[in-house]
Amino acid sequence: MYALVDCNNFYVSCERLFNPKLEGRPVIVLSNNDGCAVSRSDEAKALGIEMATPAFMAREIIEKNNVAVFSSNYTLYGDISDRVMKTFESFVPRLEIYSIDEAFLDMHNLDYTDLLELGLQIKKAVKKNVGIPVCVGIAPTKTLAKMANRYAKKHRKNIGVHWAANEHLIKEMLAVTEVGDIWGIGHQYALFLKRNGFNTALDLISAPEEWIRKNMTVVVQRLFNELKGIPAIAWEFKPPPKKNICTSKSFGKLQTKKEDIKEALSNYAAACALKLRNQKSCCRSINVFLQTNLHRTQDKQYSRSITIDLQTPTNFTGEMITYAIKGFDIIFKEGYNYLKCGVMAFDIVPDEKIQASLFDKCDRKKNKTAMEAMDKINVCLGKEIVRLSVQGFEKRYRLKTEYLSSHFTTDMNQVLKVKI
């Protein structure tokens, strides 16, 4: 059996954790740069604030209904997520972390255990230990577990757990799930299936296998088996190494100065290098891109990117920054209001299998030791405590976070103080 445990309105729940006055009040959390609503409390949903509504479009509802608004506080959410996952780990031998707020739990080896009771215990423990409400869906496959979780949220609100253990319960669940709501079915496939008379997941599993094979991809065939209770999606207890890495963010304010954008780009290149080192790989080429805001019709528009092949595959921060700046110098043009820049790392290879170059002047052994030391210090003492001077400190381009809450669990200066 597979279980999918998912935190309810995770970002909002994290904000409520340290601000109990928000209970019962509509709350939304905005995406990067305070752009769109990415997490909404049930009260905010009831007011009609849809997922991904731009903040400026919801302003009237926000002001009229006293909606509490927060900027994304990923430091806080990441730390709370760690605590939630650790609580899950205490219940099952293995788990697969699927995203910041959900995980698949392996329940195959839990003999003589009532899984419904276990689901209830998990829910209770996470609420008690961390303070976050969760829903649990248990079923014979990953896709059905995901569906069971959704079913628990919508139809088993009183306990927030659903164990689709037998045929009746699975059929009941399939009958109320629209094809578009099946995990892995996108918008276009949903339209195609509906056009062919498949409205619910139950309709889909009654489709002839031949029809599925003829009209759908291998991925949907796999999903078809999963819906029938045959596990077809393998466990990924360790996330597979990424094939491409991209670091890019919109600026909090439009940028015009070359030096400020260069500082931002250096930081993104450094972040790419760190991600490469974390998965023990190097990249053979990088892409640097730069763009203005397409929606500002009053501004002149400019968008360019450049791909640079590296002489030797690397994951060293200094080298990555050097190449990124080289590309940036080529594509940058004065006189534009820039919104965004970024760095992408391509052709990723394991760091033990890099092809050395005869003309390479870099002392790679020394650089590797320096990077290891830098990473260790940054892990112990805080993110980017040691950095290259070109990365700067001011970060004038930093994201807009007007409604940011404190880092309650990760910064000693921001820990809540209780007066007794």
Place this chain on the structure above:
Amino acid sequence: MFQPFELFKIEYINRLIRMDKIYLTTQTYNRSFDHFEATKTNILLTDYDQLGAAQIHYSAVKHDKYASIIVLTNPKHKAKILEMLHTDSEYTLYWAMVKSIDEVKKRLDLKYKDNIRRYIMKQTTWRIDASEAIRPSLQVIYGELFIILKRGNQTLRVKFDDIEKA
């Protein structure tokens, strides 16, 4: 037929209430057919402390003629249970609870080892040596008995009825 569950007794009612396990889901139980009392209907009771959990179990067996949720704090429901427990009643009540898991394991090994082996040979692609030990485990899912068979990374969940027929 393998019957691992306890008979439900009057004294359990107050104990369950004290433990806050006041919801009982009922369903037909066919594993305890008694030739001397063929007219009696066997009912299996499963206790829950939350109505939601009892409701899931109820949904799983709602096609059963005797499926219902009994709330022990409801006087009418309690009176009905007491009536069903009376010696003259037409029902025998069982509780989805085993006294000793070890004993159940022992009974499984003694009585159903050969059936399990036959089932594996006939219904699966597993080829088991005579020397290879099979460690089955029992699972009760919404009142229905299943056998869990494991070999290497593979796991099979089989209805106990199918093992008995093998």
